[in-house]
Amino acid sequence: MLTILEAAKLNPSPLVQGVVEIFARENPVLLNLPFEDINGPAYVYNREGTLPGVAFRGINESYTESTGVINPQTEALRICGGESDYDTFLIQTGTGTNDARAVHDGLKAKALALRWGKAFFDGDSETDPREFDGLNKRLTGAQHIQLAVGGAALTLAKLNELIDAIQGAPSLLMMNKALRRKVTDLAAGTSAVTMTMDQLGRPMTQYAGIPIGIIEDDEEGKPVLGFDENDGQGNLDTASIYAVRLGMDVFHGIQTAPVDVRDLGELPNKPAFRTRIEWFAAYVLKHPKAAARLSRINAS
Numbered sequence: 001m002l003t004i005l006e007a008a009k010l011n012p013s014p015l016v017q018g019v020v021e022i023f024a025r026e027n028p029v030l031l032n033l034p035f036e037d038i039n040g041p042a043y044v045y046n047r048e049g050t051l052p053g054v055a056f057r058g059i060n061e062s063y064t065e066s067t068g069v070i071n072p073q074t075e076a077l078r079i080c081g082g083e084s085d086y087d088t089f090l091i092q093t094g095t096g097t098n099d100a101r102a103v104h105d106g107l108k109a110k111a112l113a114l115r116w117g118k119a120f121f122d123g124d125s126e127t128d129p130r131e132f133d134g135l136n137k138r139l140t141g142a143q144h145i146q147l148a149v150g151g152a153a154l155t156l157a158k159l160n161e162l163i164d165a166i167q168g169a170p171s172l173l174m175m176n177k178a179l180r181r182k183v184t185d186l187a188a189g190t191s192a193v194t195m196t197m198d199q200l201g202r203p204m205t206q207y208a209g210i211p212i213g214i215i216e217d218d219e220e221g222k223p224v225l226g227f228d229e230n231d232g233q234g235n236l237d238t239a240s241i242y243a244v245r246l247g248m249d250v251f252h253g254i255q256t257a258p259v260d261v262r263d264l265g266e267l268p269n270k271p272a273f274r275t276r277i278e279w280f281a282a283y284v285l286k287h288p289k290a291a292a293r294l295s296r297i298n299a300s
Contacts, residue, residue: 003024003030003031003032003033003034003035003199019105019106019109019259019261019277020258020259022106022109022110022113023109023112023113023259024199024200025200026110026113026114026117027113027114027116027117028172028174028198028213028214028215029117029120029174029213029215030113030116030117031198031199031200031213032171032172032199032211032213032246033246033251033252033253033283034246034247034248034252034253035252035253035254035255035258035281036248036252036253036254036255037255037256037257038077038254038255038256039256041076041077042074042075042076042077043074043075043077043254043282043284044073044074045073045075045284045286046073047073047286047287047288073284073286075132075254075282075283075284076132076282077254077255077256077280077281077282078119078130078131078132078280078281078282079130079278079279079280080112080115080116080119080278080279080281081112081260081276081277081278081279082108082111082112082276082277083108083274083275083276083277084104084105084107084108084274084275084276084277085267085270085272085273085274086100086101086104086272086273086274086275087271087272088266088271088272088273089271091273101273101275105261105275105277108275108277109259109261109277110219111219112219112259112277112279114217114218114219115218115219116279116281117215117218117224118218118219118224119131119132119134120134120135120283121134121135121136121215121224121225121242122134122136122224123137124136124137125137132282132283135242135291135293136240136293138285138291139291139292139293142165143165143288143289143291143292143293144292144293144295145158145161145162145165145292145293145294145295146232146294146295146296147238147294147295147296147297148232148296149231149232149233149296150231150232150233150235150296151231151232151235151237151238151296151297151298152296152297152298153297153298153300154179154182154183154186154241154297154298155186156183156186156187156192158294159183159186159207159241159294160208161294162241162243162292162293162294163208163210163243165243165289165292166243166244166245166289166290166291166292167245167287167289167290168245168250169209169210169245170210170243170244170245171210171211171244171245171246171247172210172211172212172213172243172244172246173207173210173211173212173213173241173242173243174212174213174214174215174225174241174242174243174244175212175213175214175215175225175239175240175241175242176214176215176216176223176225176226176227176239177214177216178227178239178299179239179241179297180205180212180214183205183207183212184205187207192207192208193205193206193207194206194209196211198211210243225239225240226239227239227298227299229295229296231296231298232296237298237299238295238296238297238298238299239295239297239299240293240294240295240296240297241293241294241297242291242292242293242294243291243292243293243294244290244291244292245287245290245291246290247290249286249287250286250287250290251283251284251285251286251287251290251291252283252284252286253281253282253283253284254281254282254283254284255279255280255281255282256280256281257280259277259278259279260276260277260278260279260280261275261276261277262275262276262277262278263275264276
């Protein structure tokens with residue numbers, strides 16, 4: 001099980017390593033989500049449906065045969081990427097350097113990470129078949145806990161209910177900064193909130209031993225998990241918190257290979273050097289209780 005940051009350490013290309021580090025810095029999902037390299041355009045797996053029956057029996061009695069139900073699932077890869085051009089004039093006149101070009105390539109990589117991160121929550125293949133379905137589309141029933149119609153204030157009881165909706169211990173809680181402040185305020189005077197360090201050595205808040213990943217803006221500068229969700233009455237003024245358990249047996253990413261960064265050199269029909277960044281990736285929610293959402297949370 002390797003995250004894209006861990007896999008990049010095994011990649012000798014400094015260009016790829018630099019882009020992957022940008023991915024990890026900009027998106028706590030991509031910092032923590034393990035990925036599996038696959039062959040072909042889709043990943044086929046089985047999801048447990050119904051367990052087979054078992055029973056106690058007496059001496060000389062027999063069992064009643066029963067067989068469990070396995071539901072086959074398919075997750076298709078999606079293509080996400082972009083191109084970055086840098087004028088030859090800026091390099092040849094000394095007003096720009098290859099380092100400056102790398103800055104522009106880095107901006108493209110940052111935009112890709114933020115766009116993928118937005119789809120992780122809001123993706124909808126019915127609205128845009130080029131996207132994969134995000135958590136808001138996938139989480140239903142008991143895995144989507146909704147506060148009162150009209151919204152309500154966050155409580156630790158509801159946050160604990162969200163955590164308990166995950167089978168096993170969650171790997172990560174995801175929310176905006178305002179809700180993280182609310183969590184720390186609610187838990188003030190207790191030992192529930194502690195500090196740790198993430199994989200990049202940055203301080204990270206934990207609640208009940210679970211790291212809190214802060215989800216900020218998308219590539220257009222708009223909040224991904226802002227207070228802009230329907231409160232059940234048509235008002236777009238509430239937000240959500242998510243809990244996930246990550247691992248190759250429950251919830252992980254899929255890709256053909258780590259992000260592909262190609263220096264295409266100078267273009268024949270344009271005086272510019274071009275870098276193309278592409279990633280063929282998606283994610284697989286194998287276990288129905290590996291992710292959960294708490295929605296309709298008011299800002300105050």
